[in-house]
Structures are given as structure tokens and as C-alpha cells.
Amino acid sequence: MRKLAGLLGVFVIAGTVAVAADDPITTRISLMDASGAATALAGGMLKEQVPYSPAAGKAAIASWHAVAVSFGDYLPEGSEDASRSHAAPKIWEDRAGFDAELAKFEEASDAAMKASGKDGPPDLASFQKLAQPVMGTCKGCHENYRLED
Ligand code: HEC
Structure with missing residues (x-):
């Protein structure tokens, strides 16, 4: 059951992409929202506000990975639109x-x-070792390539 929950997170992302494939802005914002949700889950577990489970750790990692490998496809030339995108x-x-x-x-x-x-990282310490390098990449890109509100 726990494994299933992890997989579901990935399917939700895949579903979002399929529905919004004709609108790169909606898709890329949905992808980054998923990245934000995975980071919130990871942060909650790292601060021990959310109990750690290997399946939840794996779900966060799988979500980041799904976003990282697909995000670049949704930034075609001409898809700049300051009215609804922060790209x-x-x-x-x-x-x-x-x-x-x-x-x-x-x-x-x-x-x-x-x-x-x-099955996911067995304990919080091993999750932390894998998650921190991923979470360390958000800021470098946002600082240079994302507009502020
Ligand atoms: C290679 C660049 C890059 C990396 C790495 C990156 N982001 Fe983003 N992120 C963006 C861009 C560009 C946008 C704005 C997309 C838009 O509005 O069209 C964005 C937007 C967001 C948003 C706002 C979505 C919204 O509702 O507008 C969140 C949340 C977010 N990123 C979280 C993260 C997290 C968490 C990480 C790291 C785990 C991360 N991002 C890594 C480029 C990046």
C-alpha cells in the first residue's frame, strides 16, 4: 500500500503532462508545483514534522526526477508570457x-x-544524503532564470 502511494505521485504528474501538453506554460508551472510539493514533503520529513517512510522518501525523489527530466521540454521559444509565467x-x-x-x-x-x-531510502539519514543535493539545485536556477512576483 505504501509503495502504491509513491507510485501514485508519479502517475499524477504524468497525467498532468498529458492533459496540458498543448499549453507549455500550464504544464511547466504544474511540473514545478509538483517539485514544490515534493520539497514540502521532504522538508517536513527532514524537520521531523512528518513521519519518515521509505515510500514517501522515494515518492519525493521520483517526483523531482520526473520534473527534472521533463521541464526543459516545456520552454519553447516564444512561450514567454509575463502575465501568467515567471519564466x-x-x-x-x-x-x-x-x-x-x-x-x-x-x-x-x-x-x-x-x-x-x-523501496526508497531505508531511513531519514539516508534520505537526507540523497535529497539535499537535489534541493540544493533549486535556488541557483530560480535566482537567474525565474522572475520574482
Ligand atoms: C533549471 C531551472 C530550475 C530548477 C533547477 C528548479 N526550478 Fe523551479 N522554476 C523554474 C522556472 C523557470 C519557474 C517558472 C515557471 C513559469 O512560471 O513558467 C519555476 C517555478 C517554480 C515554482 C512556482 C510554480 C508556480 O506556481 O508558479 C516552484 C514552487 C518551484 N519552481 C519549485 C522548485 C523546487 C522545489 C526546485 C528544486 C527541487 C526547483 N523549482 C528547481 C526553474 C527551475
């Missing part, structure tokens, strides 16, 4: 720089996926 023009002015930040997110979440096995 900074710099993404398209300096795509290589943006892609380098995205690659850090992908690499950290990929390493966490591989190291966490099928």
Missing part, C-alpha cells in the same frame, strides 16, 4: 546557462533515483 527572458537569451542549471537538477535527482532502490 525569465534570460532562459532564451542564455539557453546554455539555463540548460546547465537544469542538468544539475537532473543529475542530482538521477543519482538519488539510482541510490534509493525500489
Whole structure:
């Protein structure tokens, strides 16, 4: 049952993408919302406000990974729209720089996926070791490539 909950998180993300594939802005914001939700879950467990479970740890890691590998597909040229998106023009002015930040997110979440096995990191300390490098990549990209409110 717990394993199922982890898988469901991934399916929810996949479903969101399928529905909104014709609107890259809605899709990328939904993806980042999922990344935010995974980070809230991870943070809650790391602060011991939410009980840790391997399945929940795996769900957070799988969500980050799903977002990291797909986010770049939803930033086509011309999809800048300050009225509903916080994607900074710099993404398209300096795509290589943006892609380098995205690659850090992908690499950290990929390493966490591989190291966490099928059942998830067994305890909070091992989850922390895998989650922290992933969470360390958010800020570098947001600072340069996301507009403030
Ligand atoms: C490679 C760049 C990059 C990385 C890495 C990244 N983000 Fe984002 N994030 C963005 C961009 C760009 C937006 C704005 C998207 C838009 O509004 O079109 C965004 C938006 C968001 C949003 C707001 C979504 C909304 O409702 O508007 C949240 C929450 C978020 N990111 C969380 C995270 C978390 C948590 C991480 C790390 C685990 C992360 N992001 C890593 C680029 C990144």
C-alpha cells in the first residue's frame, strides 16, 4: 500500500503532462508545483514534522526526477508570457546557462533515483544524503532564470 502511494505521485504528474501538453506554460508551472510539493514533503520529513517512510522518501525523489527530466521540454521559444509565467527572458537569451542549471537538477535527482532502490531510502539519514543535493539545485536556477512576483 505504501509503495502504491509513491507510485501514485508519479502517475499524477504524468497525467498532468498529458492533459496540458498543448499549453507549455500550464504544464511547466504544474511540473514545478509538483517539485514544490515534493520539497514540502521532504522538508517536513527532514524537520521531523512528518513521519519518515521509505515510500514517501522515494515518492519525493521520483517526483523531482520526473520534473527534472521533463521541464526543459516545456520552454519553447516564444512561450514567454509575463502575465501568467515567471519564466525569465534570460532562459532564451542564455539557453546554455539555463540548460546547465537544469542538468544539475537532473543529475542530482538521477543519482538519488539510482541510490534509493525500489523501496526508497531505508531511513531519514539516508534520505537526507540523497535529497539535499537535489534541493540544493533549486535556488541557483530560480535566482537567474525565474522572475520574482
Ligand atoms: C533549471 C531551472 C530550475 C530548477 C533547477 C528548479 N526550478 Fe523551479 N522554476 C523554474 C522556472 C523557470 C519557474 C517558472 C515557471 C513559469 O512560471 O513558467 C519555476 C517555478 C517554480 C515554482 C512556482 C510554480 C508556480 O506556481 O508558479 C516552484 C514552487 C518551484 N519552481 C519549485 C522548485 C523546487 C522545489 C526546485 C528544486 C527541487 C526547483 N523549482 C528547481 C526553474 C527551475
